[in-house]
Amino acid sequence: MSRYRLLPTPAQEAALRDHCGHARYVWNLAVEQHSHWHPGRKGAPGYLEQCRQLTQARAEHPWLREGSQTVQQQALRDFAQAMTAFFDPGNPAGQPSWRKAGRHEGFRIVGRGRQWDVRRVSRKIGQVWVPKAGWVRFRWSRAVPPGATSYRVTMDRAGRWHIAFAVISEPVPAPGNGQAVGIDRGVAVSAALSTGDLLHAPGLAARERIRLRRMQRKLARAKRSNRRGRVRHAIARLKARETDWRKDWAEKTSTDLVRRFDVIRVEDLQIANMTRSAKGTRGDPGRNVRQKAGLNRGILRSGWGLLVRRLEEKAPGRVEKIHPALTSQRCSACGQVDRDSRESQAVFRCSACGFACNADVNAARNIAAGHAVTARGGDGAARPVNREPHLLLPSA
Numbered sequence: 001m002s003r004y005r006l007l008p009t010p011a012q013e014a015a016l017r018d019h020c021g022h023a024r025y026v027w028n029l030a031v032e033q034h035s036h037w038h039p040g041r042k043g044a045p046g047y048l049e050q051c052r053q054l055t056q057a058r059a060e061h062p063w064l065r066e067g068s069q070t071v072q073q074q075a076l077r078d079f080a081q082a083m084t085a086f087f088d089p090g091n092p093a094g095q096p097s098w099r100k101a102g103r104h105e106g107f108r109i110v111g112r113g114r115q116w117d118v119r120r121v122s123r124k125i126g127q128v129w130v131p132k133a134g135w136v137r138f139r140w141s142r143a144v145p146p147g148a149t150s151y152r153v154t155m156d157r158a159g160r161w162h163i164a165f166a167v168i169s170e171p172v173p174a175p176g177n178g179q180a181v182g183i184d185r186g187v188a189v190s191a192a193l194s195t196g197d198l199l200h201a202p203g204l205a206a207r208e209r210i211r212l213r214r215m216q217r218k219l220a221r222a223k224r225s226n227r228r229g230r231v232r233h234a235i236a237r238l239k240a241r242e243t244d245w246r247k248d249w250a251e252k253t254s255t256d257l258v259r260r261f262d263v264i265r266v267e268d269l270q271i272a273n274m275t276r277s278a279k280g281t282r283g284d285p286g287r288n289v290r291q292k293a294g295l296n297r298g299i300l301r302s303g304w305g306l307l308v309r310r311l312e313e314k315a316p317g318r319v320e321k322i323h324p325a326l327t328s329q330r331c332s333a334c335g336q337v338d339r340d341s342r343e344s345q346a347v348f349r350c351s352a353c354g355f356a357c358n359a360d361v362n363a364a365r366n367i368a369a370g371h372a373v374t375a376r377g378g379d380g381a382a383r384p385v386n387r388e389p390h391l392l393l394p395s396a
């Protein structure tokens with residue numbers, strides 16, 4: 001996926017906003033239809049039925065009819081694909097959810113040659129054809145992949161437009177060296193490799209983080225709405241910059257790993273579930289909410305989920321998920337499992353053989369070995385619930 005900064009004129013921007021609004025409306029309609037469905041009822045309408053309903057809705061509502069049918073139908077197709085991914089037992093994705101105005105703005109166009117095309121007009125500027133908007137300029141920051149078949153236009157919270165061209169992602173061939181690497185996602189470092197490398201996803205510098213916090217306080221105090229808008233805009237820009245860096249990091253790191261190793265092993269952690277569970281529900285408020293929230297922020301910040309997704313896309317069948325139990329308490333040298341070996345968040349020192357190394361690297365070595373680690377002869381599945389190694393918190 002290669003992403004470019006889109007530079008629409010004000011008139012084109014209005015057309016793009018309309019597309020976003022229509023795509024969001026159609027998507028949310030589909031979400032709503034599916035949310036009424038539950039086992040025992042007749043199935044929620046499928047893609048074809050929804051297309052028929054869309055035609056009908058366009059006949060009734062002029063504002064929808066004036067929009068691009070291509071954009072609206074594609075939103076339905078995207079939704080159908082998201083549902084398929086949701087029900088795929090081999091690679092389950094999250095359930096498609098409601099899209100909010102100002103937060104999830106975007107639409108997709110497929111059919112190069114019929115619906116869209118791209119051309120370069122100068123050294124630094126390209127143009128892409130968008131239905132109803134015409135040729136829209138974008139920054140030609142690198143070559144557009146020749147195999148691009150579709151694109152997605154998005155607007156981030158800072159109001160910046162981007163276009164990402166999608167190529168049916170070619171898997172990267174395995175190097176054929178028989179080597180496996182284990183990756184442990186950490187909070188202090190973004191990822192530790194079994195080779196001993198510690199990877200850091202780029203983030204805001206300390207100075208920028210202070211600035212961010214200051215602006216957030218300012219936003220909480222600001223009363224006049226134009227002032228609030230300015231501060232909110234500045235906050236969004238800072239956050240968007242961080243997101244860009246992180247995406248870039250996941251892209252480069254995943255390519256490097258799938259080129260160097262035949263097999264990549266990661267923990268089977270459903271980050272999404274962890275993130276959701278910390279908050280709990282009203283009936284079950286969740287334990288250690290505050291600590292978990294801090295940990296989860298760290299996970300999300302480190303871009304871990306994105307890295308794993310890109311690994312799986314670039315090396316299908318070469319990424320293995322390992323049961324995460326006790327990987328941080330087991331000695332990767334002698335196999336002894338002892339929670340006291342985890343001296344601190346950073347240091348592992350085996351209480352049996354004295355082997356010492358970075359705690360995350362030790363865990364990564366266990367993951368690389370592919371141990372579905374068991375608690376003293378247990379079968380792994382029946383691990384004690386009070387032992388969640390990765391929920392250990394720094395003592396300091």
Ligand SMILES: [Zn+2]
Pocket residue numbers: 331332333334335336350351352353354355
């Ligand atoms: Zn040991």
